[in-house]
């Protein structure tokens with residue numbers, strides 16, 4: 682079965698029409714343990730991140746806008762084969778001119794595309810039914826968690842991947858999809874089976890991640906020496922809190938707060954019982970300087 686594409690419709694916009702925002706986030710951004718296919722009433726095309734399902738493939742370079750305003754790269758167009766569940770059977774369906782977007786977490790089937798091609802899509806009592814132009818039911822898809830999701834079929838040759846399809850991706854792609862976690866964590870997660878649906882492509886060297894470099898850069902150390910010096914009294918004041926001393930003073934103090942004026946090196950020591958007294962001492966000190974000197 683082939684669903685024809687409208688050649689003029691080149692708009693690329695992904696929008697999941699559902700009341701469940703969490704489900705939208707899940708569909709558009711996060712790679713979950715199972716790569717799913719969703720029916721989507723807002724998408725203008727059929728999109729898939731899975732290159733292996735395409736034939737008659739040609740490369741393109743376009744941006745897709747998602748409902749949350751992000752853009753995802755569309756890198757190819759081709760005929761996409763999807764198996765739609767239909768009771769106990771499955772209907773092999775080819776969507777012409779589907780868009781390959783590796784950044785999406787799941788395959789999105791556009792309802793408007795089905796509609797334009799003469800298919801009838803109905804939603805009733807938590808079940809979505811798709812009929813072909815001749816009126817024959819080709820798919821029945823149950824509602825789950827705010828979306829109509831189509832789980833991939835069992836793999837042939839008795840493989841142990843029931844209801845999941847692994848997507849081949851490089852470690853850098855996995856790093857982006859899994860919220861910028863470390864490469865070691867990704868490798869560990871895949872080998873130990875914490876993540877499924879990811880088939881790591883070890884052929885390519887990891888790319889440098891700009892976002893991580895910006896977000897995780899270390900703070901500059903506090904300079905050992907100041908390059909500037911205050912020119913007048915109380916323009917800059919340093920405070921240093923020391924303690925606790927192992928032995929209390931006769932008055933019960935075992936902390937010392939030191940006030941040092943940058944310009945004159947005037948030093949005042951305040952003896953305290955508790956660390957928490959420092960802030961009040963500082964306020965009193967500041968008020969005193971302001972009243973006495975106007976600085």
Ligand SMILES: [Zn+2]
Nearest residue numbers: 861890892893
């Ligand atoms: Zn990163």
